[in-house]
Amino acid sequence: MTKVLVVDDEPQLVRTLRINLTARGYEVITAHDGAAALRAAADTKPDVIVLDLGLPDIDGAEVIDGIRGWSTVPIIVLSARVGSTDKVAALDAGADDYVTKPFGMDELLARLRAAVRRATTTTGGEEEQVVDTAAFTVDLAAKKVRRDGTDVHLTPTEWGLLELLVRNRGRLVSQKQLLAEVWGPNYQTETHYLRVYFAQLRRKLEPDPAHPRHVITEPGLGYRFES
Structure with missing residues (x-):
């Protein structure tokens, strides 16, 4: 059973989410503030976290x-903040998705399923290989990246x-392919997601993130990996 941690200080919303998620077979844990979360x-150790940004304490x-200091659990932000600055800040902090209140339950459930699917997808066949670059190593079978002998989070x-x-x-x-395969077919115009996440990847992987050698942007078209 997939375990969902719902973090929000609105009791009615928490109750609604608990009812809907439980009815669909999820185990639901709740927290009303940041410290409790x-x-x-x-x-x-939840499988996915649904998190409000406007918490009373943190x-x-x-x-x-x-x-993110210790876990890669998928985090879906659920917030009334609609500004792009808030969205980018949340994604930059390590959120995997951002849903704006008010929201449709079907949409939230679809995003939740996608987040869990991304986290649990296994690879096999031709993906079972190790790809080396001058800066880091990608192990597709183990779903790990190592740089300078250390696992990259x-x-x-x-x-x-x-x-x-x-x-x-x-x-x-292409941008559309990346958005469709990683987030889903309804996200093909959310190109700011790509800018945020590829900036994060370059900071973690590239020796000189401002002049990347391995994660290459093709302006207006998409991205390319060079080993």
Whole structure:
């Protein structure tokens, strides 16, 4: 059973989410503030987290940052903040998706399923190989990246993007394909997601992120991986 941690200080919303998620076979854990969310994430090890940004004690972005210090669990932000600055800040902190209130339950459930699917997808066949670059190593079978002998901490979404590029190394992967395969077919215009996540990947992987050698942008078209 997939375990969902719902973090929100609105009792009615938490109740609605608990009813809908439980009815669809999810195990639901709740927290009403940031401190409780951090404790619950550590104690219960959820499969996915649905998180409000406007918490009474700690800003949601700080909660994301705290969780990302030790976990790659998918995090879906559920917030009334509609500005692009808030969205980018949440994604930059390590969130995997951003849903704006008010929201449709079907849409939230679809995004939740996609987040869990990205985190649990296994690879096989021709993907069972190790790809070396001058700066880092990508192990597609183990879903790991190592740089300077140390594992690199990637979120499920970061890994999904990198894996797609590595599996198509040397070839251009379009923005639409990346968005459709990693987020879903309804996200093909959300190109700001790509800018945020590829900036994060380059900071983690490239020796000189401002002049990347391996994760290459083809302006207006897409991205390409060069080993």
